[in-house]
Amino acid sequence: MSKAITSREADYSQWYNDLVIKGELADYSAVRGCMVIKPYGFALWENMRDALDKMFKDTGHVNAYFPLLVPKSLFEAEEKNAEGFAKECAIVTHYRLKTDPSQKGKLMVDPEAKLEEELIIRPTSEAIIWNTYKGWIQSYRDLPILVNQWANVMRWEMRTRLFLRTAEFLWQEGHTAHASKEEAVEETLRMLDVYADFAENWMALPVIKGVKSANERFAGAEDTYCIEALMQDGKALQAGTSHFLGQNFAKAFDVKFSDRDNKLEYVWATSWGVSTRLIGALVMAHSDDEGLVLPPRIAPLQVVVVPIYKGEEQKAAIDSKVNDIIKELKAAGIRVKYDDSDNARPGWKFAEYEMKGVPVRLAIGARDLEKNVVEVARRDTKDKTVVTLDGVAQYVQGLLTEIQQQMYNKAKDYRDTHITPANSWDEFEKLLDGKGGFIAAHWDGTAETEEAIKEKTKATIRCIPLEGEKEPGNCILTGKPSAQRVLFARAY
Amino acid sequence: MSKAITSREADYSQWYNDLVIKGELADYSAVRGCMVIKPYGFALWENMRDALDKMFKDTGHVNAYFPLLVPKSLFEAEEKNAEGFAKECAIVTHYRLKTDPSQKGKLMVDPEAKLEEELIIRPTSEAIIWNTYKGWIQSYRDLPILVNQWANVMRWEMRTRLFLRTAEFLWQEGHTAHASKEEAVEETLRMLDVYADFAENWMALPVIKGVKSANERFAGAEDTYCIEALMQDGKALQAGTSHFLGQNFAKAFDVKFSDRDNKLEYVWATSWGVSTRLIGALVMAHSDDEGLVLPPRIAPLQVVVVPIYKGEEQKAAIDSKVNDIIKELKAAGIRVKYDDSDNARPGWKFAEYEMKGVPVRLAIGARDLEKNVVEVARRDTKDKTVVTLDGVAQYVQGLLTEIQQQMYNKAKDYRDTHITPANSWDEFEKLLDGKGGFIAAHWDGTAETEEAIKEKTKATIRCIPLEGEKEPGNCILTGKPSAQRVLFARAY
Numbered sequence: 001m002s003k004a005i006t007s008r009e010a011d012y013s014q015w016y017n018d019l020v021i022k023g024e025l026a027d028y029s030a031v032r033g034c035m036v037i038k039p040y041g042f043a044l045w046e047n048m049r050d051a052l053d054k055m056f057k058d059t060g061h062v063n064a065y066f067p068l069l070v071p072k073s074l075f076e077a078e079e080k081n082a083e084g085f086a087k088e089c090a091i092v093t094h095y096r097l098k099t100d101p102s103q104k105g106k107l108m109v110d111p112e113a114k115l116e117e118e119l120i121i122r123p124t125s126e127a128i129i130w131n132t133y134k135g136w137i138q139s140y141r142d143l144p145i146l147v148n149q150w151a152n153v154m155r156w157e158m159r160t161r162l163f164l165r166t167a168e169f170l171w172q173e174g175h176t177a178h179a180s181k182e183e184a185v186e187e188t189l190r191m192l193d194v195y196a197d198f199a200e201n202w203m204a205l206p207v208i209k210g211v212k213s214a215n216e217r218f219a220g221a222e223d224t225y226c227i228e229a230l231m232q233d234g235k236a237l238q239a240g241t242s243h244f245l246g247q248n249f250a251k252a253f254d255v256k257f258s259d260r261d262n263k264l265e266y267v268w269a270t271s272w273g274v275s276t277r278l279i280g281a282l283v284m285a286h287s288d289d290e291g292l293v294l295p296p297r298i299a300p301l302q303v304v305v306v307p308i309y310k311g312e313e314q315k316a317a318i319d320s321k322v323n324d325i326i327k328e329l330k331a332a333g334i335r336v337k338y339d340d341s342d343n344a345r346p347g348w349k350f351a352e353y354e355m356k357g358v359p360v361r362l363a364i365g366a367r368d369l370e371k372n373v374v375e376v377a378r379r380d381t382k383d384k385t386v387v388t389l390d391g392v393a394q395y396v397q398g399l400l401t402e403i404q405q406q407m408y409n410k411a412k413d414y415r416d417t418h419i420t421p422a423n424s425w426d427e428f429e430k431l432l433d434g435k436g437g438f439i440a441a442h443w444d445g446t447a448e449t450e451e452a453i454k455e456k457t458k459a460t461i462r463c464i465p466l467e468g469e470k471e472p473g474n475c476i477l478t479g480k481p482s483a484q485r486v487l488f489a490r491a492y
Numbered sequence: 493m494s495k496a497i498t499s500r501e502a503d504y505s506q507w508y509n510d511l512v513i514k515g516e517l518a519d520y521s522a523v524r525g526c527m528v529i530k531p532y533g534f535a536l537w538e539n540m541r542d543a544l545d546k547m548f549k550d551t552g553h554v555n556a557y558f559p560l561l562v563p564k565s566l567f568e569a570e571e572k573n574a575e576g577f578a579k580e581c582a583i584v585t586h587y588r589l590k591t592d593p594s595q596k597g598k599l600m601v602d603p604e605a606k607l608e609e610e611l612i613i614r615p616t617s618e619a620i621i622w623n624t625y626k627g628w629i630q631s632y633r634d635l636p637i638l639v640n641q642w643a644n645v646m647r648w649e650m651r652t653r654l655f656l657r658t659a660e661f662l663w664q665e666g667h668t669a670h671a672s673k674e675e676a677v678e679e680t681l682r683m684l685d686v687y688a689d690f691a692e693n694w695m696a697l698p699v700i701k702g703v704k705s706a707n708e709r710f711a712g713a714e715d716t717y718c719i720e721a722l723m724q725d726g727k728a729l730q731a732g733t734s735h736f737l738g739q740n741f742a743k744a745f746d747v748k749f750s751d752r753d754n755k756l757e758y759v760w761a762t763s764w765g766v767s768t769r770l771i772g773a774l775v776m777a778h779s780d781d782e783g784l785v786l787p788p789r790i791a792p793l794q795v796v797v798v799p800i801y802k803g804e805e806q807k808a809a810i811d812s813k814v815n816d817i818i819k820e821l822k823a824a825g826i827r828v829k830y831d832d833s834d835n836a837r838p839g840w841k842f843a844e845y846e847m848k849g850v851p852v853r854l855a856i857g858a859r860d861l862e863k864n865v866v867e868v869a870r871r872d873t874k875d876k877t878v879v880t881l882d883g884v885a886q887y888v889q890g891l892l893t894e895i896q897q898q899m900y901n902k903a904k905d906y907r908d909t910h911i912t913p914a915n916s917w918d919e920f921e922k923l924l925d926g927k928g929g930f931i932a933a934h935w936d937g938t939a940e941t942e943e944a945i946k947e948k949t950k951a952t953i954r955c956i957p958l959e960g961e962k963e964p965g966n967c968i969l970t971g972k973p974s975a976q977r978v979l980f981a982r983a984y
Contacts, residue, residue, distance in 0.1 A: 132522075
């Protein structure tokens with residue numbers, strides 16, 4: 001194999017980086033903390049984006065586009081939101097370069113082109129959007145506004161990792177405006193369900209729906225709901241958030257509507273987002289030491305066909321048969337590639353497509369052709385079978401569905417066996433340093449206790465689960481009463 | 493009608509702004525020179541983007557994503573390109589805000605968070621992309637690279653207009669790398685053809701393919717090819733460009749490949765782009781004094797159905813019939829809306845959908861229902877016909893095709909009758925101030941003459957047409973010999 005990757009056991013973090021780089025999902029760039037999303041990684045993102053976009057539209061949302069830059073005075077209008085993001089802002093201060101008189105061929109910032117007011121590259125768009133909504137909303141007839149934006153955003157992180165935490169990332173951000181609190185809360189939860197549906201049914205990624213503690217809440221939100229996933233190293237990853245923003249942004253930007261009784265009220269808001277971070281989650285949840293393992297529904301390439309031949313005559317016979325198979329697969333809506341390039345041997349190709357996580361590989365040689373069969377290898381289990389060429393498209397279609405389901409089941413089994421109750425501090429610490437995963441423990445509900453636990457263990461409250469039994473008990477650290485167990489974990 | 497718009501005759505420029513704002517395509521924003529693309533405008537852009545994206549993929553291209561920010565040292569590497577864009581650059585100098593001690597609740601740029609090297613918000617991405625390609629290209633086997641990016645870019649323009657010239661805009665930029673000059677030139681022309689195909693067959697916008705004079709060339713290109721369209725006020729608009737970049741960027745970023753003979757050579761490059769500016773062209777080419785006129789193939793909404801009724805009983809009967817029609821239309825892949833909202837009268841709705849340029853309107857009342865007919869109004873000609881309800885979907889489908897074709901024909905007739913030869917300076921000036929449009933005139937091929945003509949008349953050379961006769965003559969200004977006529981016009 002041309003590209004050796006570090007095993008999970010040897011170095012999980014290096015394994016992840018190897019997969020992203022050698023699987024050709026992304027590349028480091030010349031810009032600190034920013035990555036290049038390579039064509040293969042971007043094709044994956046396109047499939048995810050298109051599926052999500054359809055789900056948003058099916059739930060009544062439309063897309064729009066708002067400016068990249070936010071004037072500082074707007075940015076600081078909602079104080080908590082501004083405070084939350086202030087330390088991570090890229091700031092535009094000038095609008096022109098000029099020739100540097102001291103260095104031939106070089107440019108310098110033109111000091112005379114200083115902006116009167118600094119502009120912030122959006123770390124999130126509530127401010128610019130709610131400032132716009134002010135002009136769109138007068139009456140209850142203008143509500144709800146159900147808008148989504150696909151965009152790049154920038155958060156100046158000090159420690160970055162490909163996909164998981166980058167200074168610039170791609171995401172979607174929904175921003176909705178409503179006439180009542182009930183409707184806004186309903187929207188917040190509807191979009192949480194859309195995210196969970198997408199994660200589970202497209203990414204094969206089981207998630208737990210919950211609400212964040214006050215400490216972990218989005219800056220400016222009344223409540224932050226989330227979906228939490230579990231990675232193979234036992235660490236959690238927040239895969240999406242949906243915020244009930246109350247009237248905070250309406251008040252900050254003075255957005256009121258006259259209701260049916262002609263009374264002026266502040267508008268209710270939600271926002272919700274998922275990002276290219278999901279690709280990091282996808283990689284870490286399913287892949288193995290041979291490379292990526294991608295769920296068929298979003299894999300850029302679902303099937304690869306590799307010919308095995310000696311000489312032109314064998315090649316021609318295989319080509320002719322494969323062309324029929326490809327036609328059939330394409331007609332069934334399957335993303336398939338015939339790799340008959342002559343610059344690599346079949347074994348090298350096998351390893352390459354394993355690295356790239358292509359769900360199904362068909363290999364066909366001269367003897368297979370005689371027998372009217374093809375070898376089918378699945379990426380997730382590495383099982384190989386020989387099937388007859390008649391009806392191979394139908395077989396492959398069924399197999400893709402099965403792989404999708406089994407990848408989900410496998411991840412869910414792992415996740416379910418890694419939600420462990422802890423009933424004492426001792427147990428809690430042992431679980432964290434040993435088995436890992438989610439620890440279901442009681443918590444007294446205070447920010448102080450949460451902080452103390454985080455300081456001692458680096459574990460945070462991932463969420464207060466929405467589903468499951470609500471059994472009362474006593475806080476794992478303070479012994480004070482607790483209404484229900486919450487989920488702790490170390491997290492990405 | 494609720495929203496009066498200025499007529500073209502009264503004030504063409506105001507007419508355009510009225511259409512964009514009242515047609516709900518876009519809105520001004522709080523950020524100087526930046527616009528908000530509203531849901532209706534964005535849906536139009538999505539249709540344009542999806543059609544183009546498919547054309548790019550059908551010609552072998554893949555999408556990727558590169559960083560928004562370009563370090564100054566990379567930006568200035570290709571000197572001509574840097575010089576061309578230096579005066580329009582938004583520059584990030586700091587990465588953190590902090591609490592302003594002198595103003596409660598306000599933030600200020602943290603002077604301690606100054607970047608060592610300034611970052612430029614991409615005005616175009618050649619620099620960051622060619623710096624990346626350096627790592628991707630070693631051998632001829634790595635070529636060609638056929639990558640496209642959909643992105644936002646920023647050019648700090650002093651005078652901005654919605655869609656036509658905004659500080660931030662959305663676009664696609666293709667960046668390809670090739671092993672030979674011939675292949676790169678071929679790619680440049682292939683993409684020019686793709687743009688022309690898209691403009692004519694999707695936007696119903698006839699264009700002239702040509703090459704730019706040196707003055708109008710993209711900064712850093714060897715040759716800039718373009719498609720030029722004509723607006724209803726007789727001004728030209730550059731609708732897309734495709735650049736042959738030679739080895740300029742490969743040399744600036746030291747990108748070499750070993751060819752089949754194992755010799756190191758610089759890589760050949762192209763880049764090509766179209767932007768949200770196309771929406772401005774679309775508006776100005778087709779619309780009238782009642783509002784937008786959108787070509788069916790990209791119209792967000794192709795058909796609107798408006799019921800005309802008195803009382804619930806009539807409404808119910810119409811609803812039931814309309815539901816069948818809607819189902820049929822949707823099954824035929826037509827984007828249709830039934831507007832049975834009760835907060836506006838039919839006449840108001842008619843005007844509203846005329847304003848928004850919806851190609852076909854169906855109006856159906858109780859008497860129509862009795863007669864089993866529906867009134868069909870087309871937006872482009874405002875013709876109305878009554879057709880029987882049986883087979884209405886098929887009728888509408890045919891009508892949409894016809895509208896698309898006739899919109900193109902009408903624009904082409906206008907364009908063709910506004911390409912006028914001028915054989916003397918006098919004629920040239922008269923045409924410019926009178927009839928407008930493209931003026932086909934001889935030019936001596938020098939930058940000086942081009943500049944002089946521009947200074948005297950504000951007309952520029954839009955392109956040296958690729959097609960048509962190449963008849964020699966004498967320069968309109970200097971009388972020096974000229975190999976062929978070029979097209980002059982005042983332009984957006």
